[in-house]
Amino acid sequence: MSGVPLRVGMVASVGNRCGIAAYTAALMAELAPLAEMSFEAVQPGKQPLAHYEAMARRLNACDVVHIQHEYSFWGSVMPGANAFGAFRAMLDNPVVVTAHTTYSAAHMLRVAEETRAPHRIAKQGLLLWPPYRAQVERVPFVGGHVIVHTDEGRNALAGRGLPDRLLHVLPAGIPSGPPAGTGGAAFRDRFGLGGKRLVVIFGFVNPYKGNEVALEAACGWPDDVTLVLAGGARTPEEQPYVDQLQASLGARPVAGRPLITGYLSDADVAEAMAAADLVLIPHTQATGSYSVTVPIFYGRPMVASDLACFREIARDGRCIRIFPVGNAARLSEAVMGILGDTAERDRMAAAALAYGGARSWRMVAESTMGIYRQAVQDAAGRARRV
Numbered sequence: 001m002s003g004v005p006l007r008v009g010m011v012a013s014v015g016n017r018c019g020i021a022a023y024t025a026a027l028m029a030e031l032a033p034l035a036e037m038s039f040e041a042v043q044p045g046k047q048p049l050a051h052y053e054a055m056a057r058r059l060n061a062c063d064v065v066h067i068q069h070e071y072s073f074w075g076s077v078m079p080g081a082n083a084f085g086a087f088r089a090m091l092d093n094p095v096v097v098t099a100h101t102t103y104s105a106a107h108m109l110r111v112a113e114e115t116r117a118p119h120r121i122a123k124q125g126l127l128l129w130p131p132y133r134a135q136v137e138r139v140p141f142v143g144g145h146v147i148v149h150t151d152e153g154r155n156a157l158a159g160r161g162l163p164d165r166l167l168h169v170l171p172a173g174i175p176s177g178p179p180a181g182t183g184g185a186a187f188r189d190r191f192g193l194g195g196k197r198l199v200v201i202f203g204f205v206n207p208y209k210g211n212e213v214a215l216e217a218a219c220g221w222p223d224d225v226t227l228v229l230a231g232g233a234r235t236p237e238e239q240p241y242v243d244q245l246q247a248s249l250g251a252r253p254v255a256g257r258p259l260i261t262g263y264l265s266d267a268d269v270a271e272a273m274a275a276a277d278l279v280l281i282p283h284t285q286a287t288g289s290y291s292v293t294v295p296i297f298y299g300r301p302m303v304a305s306d307l308a309c310f311r312e313i314a315r316d317g318r319c320i321r322i323f324p325v326g327n328a329a330r331l332s333e334a335v336m337g338i339l340g341d342t343a344e345r346d347r348m349a350a351a352a353l354a355y356g357g358a359r360s361w362r363m364v365a366e367s368t369m370g371i372y373r374q375a376v377q378d379a380a381g382r383a384r385r386v
Helices: 019-031 049-058 082-088 105-109 117-127 130-137 151-158 184-188 211-218 236-249 266-275 290-297 308-317 328-339 342-357 363-386
Strands: 007-012 036-041 064-069 095-099 145-148 167-169 197-201 223-229 279-280 300-305 319-324
Touching: 007 019, 019 036, 019 064, 019 082, 019 151, 019 290, 036 049, 049 082, 064 363, 095 363, 105 117, 105 130, 105 266, 117 130, 145 151, 145 211, 145 236, 145 363, 151 167, 151 308, 167 342, 184 266, 197 211, 197 266, 197 290, 211 223, 211 328, 223 266, 236 308, 266 290, 279 290, 279 328, 290 300, 290 308, 290 342, 300 308, 300 328, 328 342
Parallel strands: 007 036, 007 064, 064 095, 095 145, 145 167, 197 223, 197 279, 279 300, 300 319
Antiparallel strands: none
């Protein structure tokens, strides 16, 4: 195939309200000069078999298929409710999977948080059934090369028996964005924030973002510090949670009148980042997040929960201060410490810009192309042996 562009079929979700869709779009934009790209859109949730058969027929005309995997794209993690295994079996060519979620079955079933006794017993029973565990934890990732975003993700899959040679740690590239034309003034004016110090949580508002922890921490902040949730619901199904959170804002003794902005355009996001004195990423669970890459691009100092995907950025980029997951007191301590130290805030901002500048999507695309070539070579080697 020397001199002939590799034909790559990309499989992912679509929509401007999906972080994985944004990830895929950025990756494809940089892959386009390097390969012949085609795209297949996954409709979230389990679809009729004919839908996947039609996708597979088109993808089998490619040299390699790259699947952006997240469980909800194919259904749920309950028995028989996920179509990924059936779809994967229809593909005849080499496959690369990006594992956006590498949690255990117990984590995804939320067994530890289950308070309904019958449901907890049923979930515990599922975890004792080896075929179910394998279907959730191994099947999506076997039979090809796998890209993960963190060392922890690689270790999780290696612990499930996946060969280390097939596992590749490749963090997401840092996205670009438009400049903030007014330097944040438009954002402040729009929401009546004046000269307050702004602590911003960016991204879609959902139960995994740690918003309640941030609200609890904000109860002890001075009146001139405002917590801003710069985003809204990703889907209509998530709107009730946002409404509930909005209602709770008035019921808490939080200084500085916290607010939820609702969905923001790219230009609005740029203004929000420019206006932010500090960005919070208090997620209670994550294996990676668009909510951290955007503040990095805009050079914002950050405070993030002690999850592997954020710890590794803190280690390599020195632009994030870490606090224990769910610990409001330690979060508040970190926030007030950084807000009170202009020199440290400036240092973290410069470090974020440097970290982002060294991790472009072009570099990610070139590394991804190398993985594609390995996958194709592996398949050719197996064919020769047969």
